[in-house]
Amino acid sequence: MAATGLPRTTRTDLARVTESLEMLAPRWSVWTLMTLAERPLRYVEIRSQLSWLHSGQLNPRLRRLTDSGLIQRTEHGPRHVTYSLTARATELLPAFTVIAAWGDEHLEKKLVRNARTGEMEPERIPAAQNVEDTIALISPRHTTPILWALKARGAASAKALAAEAMPTYGLPAVYLPLDRLVADGLVVNRSTATGVGEYQLSATGRALAPVFQSLSAWAVGRPLETTGAHPLWGQAPSSDRTVSGPWLTTQTRIPAPAAPTAPTAAPAWRGGDLFSHQAPARPLTVSPAGGPRR
Template sequence: MATTGLPPAADADIARVTEALHMITPRWNVRILLALNEPPQRYTQIAAKLPYLHSGQLHPKIRSLCDAGLALRSEYSARHVTYGLTQRGRQLLAVLPVIAAWAEEHLEKPEQPLSAIEQVEDCLTLLTRRQAPAILWVLKARQEASARALARIVIPDSYWTNIYPPLRQLINDGLVATAGLGQPYRLSPSGDGLGHVFGALSMWAAGRPVDHAARHPLWGRPDPSANTAPRTWVSHQSRLAPSAPPTAAVQTQPARRPAWHNGDLFSHATPVRPKAALPAGGARR
């Protein structure tokens, strides 16, 4: 995986999150993980829950999840083989409601309501764009940056104009905003709202509890009960302009409740063959 120009800790964090995204983003992987979230099952039992997948599609995907350490194959005899989730796989499932909640709030509402799983799949499609996590990470850390500055950090070993295609895609997806040509780039409200998602993925990838996402050093949310009184001014005070305090509207705006419940993600009723995923980007983003 390409190394960015970020500090080693941040670079490793992005690499772990990117790897986690690539484990679950391939088509059907989320559905297969949910189908495996039961006591160990035989292959035929799993296939019955995913009737729209042929054996030639399902078996390689289960094998890839086993290789990734998310699923476990147990062979008792030549005719008795079961599959189930590892502890890491079960821990990863806790991230899915966080992803679905972000999609419910920030993605454009289609004419027909989408299931929570489809919301998760659409969000994952955006986050696995080329260079997307690194660009979003840098903009979160720096608040805004020029294309050249972004390229110097995100793709230090490549020509700097190569940053424009992924930047344009993130703008089309509604995660990055700019005032116009030559103006700096910054996170949109939707991009900034990914804090819970990136925080949860980072905690999982680092082997820490997912519910500690609010403690992430970059994407976390400060504890409102903590003492926020300004520190004493010192002679080497930072020359960076202080960030603007949040407006009253942001502080008092009630949180939007999703139309689904966490348990909806883990229902194993046999579904009909899902429609093709909505094209990523465009009007829906």
């Protein structure tokens, strides 16, 4: 297929989305932001809601998110400091809803036995974890540029992808992220008539369209309602599914404990929101191989 390099405006858009992913990728960042979604909290209140984190994990996260302009630290008086979302972070919350929906649909779930009915059903994953796991899947270096290049081309050789998505690297460097994307089920590798491998997005990879649309809109400050007009990811993805292999992103993902249920540590998001553990509205069909693993 002929080379179709990304237009300059699309490359700028890609750079913004990549920077946004890098900002959100460190573990527990999404959980921290969502904990502050309803109202400002003091440090001890944040710790009570994220009780599995110790100070050595929470303090750096708060500092980093404050430096990124997503959290505001307000001193009200001696020993009285609160943390709250900035207006920029509040605008990000609708995008989290979109990202969580993709993770719930496409990331692997274990089958667990329902204590009431005795039936096996997919485990219920907190939406904050779905967001974090989805971001961890697409945030490793070069991953998103490769996905965008494949969306633009439809199919491409490793050499073409190296030139377009990793222009300052040699050809061998492209195979590691490509192999990871294939193993994660976001990309497929098919041999052409000449025996040369050609890569293209899988159905699961194409289904990332709403994720990239929402991140693009947030990065440039547009309303989420405009995402369908994205010049690259605006087309509706295919509805078929591709079974993936093991989840191979570089971050080790350890599921977070359930959010505390004590009245003093109630999650900031109410029933039906991003912290909800309610069962999905329809049963999920999970193949033995599942989706990209957490």
